[in-house]
Amino acid sequence: MEQARRVEADVDSCDPCLSVSHLSLRFGAGCPSCMAPDAALERNVCPVCGTVHAVRDVSFDVYPGEIVGIVGESGSGKSSLMKCIYFDQDASEGDVRALPFDGGAGNILDLSSQHKRRVRNTVFGMVYQNPYLGLRMDFSSLSNIAEQMIASGERRVDAMCERGYELLGEVNIPARRAKDAPALFSGGMQQRVQIAKALSNNPPILLLDEVTTGLDLSVQASVLDLILRIRRDYGVGMVVVSHDLGVIRMLADRTLVMLDGRVVERGLTDQILEDPQHPYTQQLVYSLI
Known part of the structure; x- marks a missing residue:
């Protein structure tokens, strides 16, 4: 709980690097029956x-150096939220603000395709559950990292090689x-190459989607x-998705x-683990015991 209190104090001292408000994603036109709040x-x-209704009115903030699960x-x-x-998917409604992009002045969901690519390449780093979505499997690991750096405007081959090896x-x-x-690597190594690629442009926000699913326990731990x-080393804000x-x-x-x-429930992780309120959360917590 002491760590949680320190995190909460640090969070209170700065503005969120990512702010998501009332985000929704629907597949279908909707009708008066399902569009009502209740x-x-x-x-x-x-x-x-x-x-x-894949995502229904989701809101949360992420602060620098914080991991939100x-x-x-x-x-x-x-x-779908990620x-x-x-x-990767057009939201039906919502407001997403990224402080490192424009100081949080505008909804990045409303940006042009060109500006969205800039946000993807400079503000966000993404690590997918399936490495085939995040890597070019027939390119070298160095080339995968260089591709991400080229997308953000880097043109110096020596700089890309140096950064890649680092x-x-x-x-x-x-x-x-x-x-x-990466096609020659194990699943755990592929995930680590994805993480290296995601870090190539020093993004202030990392999005990690089920990065340990399907890995052996020892590989998961690493x-x-x-x-x-x-x-610890980079101080980035992270959103980590997992079942x-x-x-x-x-x-x-x-x-x-x-x-x-x-x-259905939100709070400090320690609090949720020690005193889950929603029946579904209770089921998740009791499954760990």
Whole structure:
């Protein structure tokens, strides 16, 4: 609890680097029955028009150096939420502000395609659950990092090589493997290359979507240790999505619990673990015992 109090004090001393307000994502036109605030849905599907409400009015802030965890079962909307923030999916409604981009002056969801690419390449670093979404598997690891740097305007080959070797060393990829393609790597090594690529432009915000799913326990532990070391060394704000509350317990300062597209509980991770209020959160916590 002492660590949680220190985090809370640090959070209070600065502005959020990422602010998400009333974000929603629907698949379908919607109808008066399901668009009402107190709509009675079947899970997250409208029984009248069949619209799927993947994300429903989600709000949260992330502060510099803070890790916010989002936990929930498959289909709860947590990955869809990340896709909306990273512009992989167009949100139906919402307001997302990124302090490092424009001081938080405007809703980045309303930006042009050109400015969204700039935000993706300079403000955010994204690590996908499936490395095939985040890496070019037939390019070398160095080339993957260089691609991200080129997208943000870097043109000096020597600078890209130097940065690439530095980051691969940070994530414990041997220098002799730097010119190997990620397709030749294990799942854990592919995730570490993804993390190195995401860090290439020193983004102030990292988005991590189920980065340990499918990995052996020992590999999971090394990836989680790496994430904590990145937070310590770089001071970036992070959003970590997982279906595993054990992962969230190790990483997150604050946690949001999602079910059927909604946030059903939120708070300091320690508080949620010690005194869960929502029945679904209680089920998650009791599964750890």
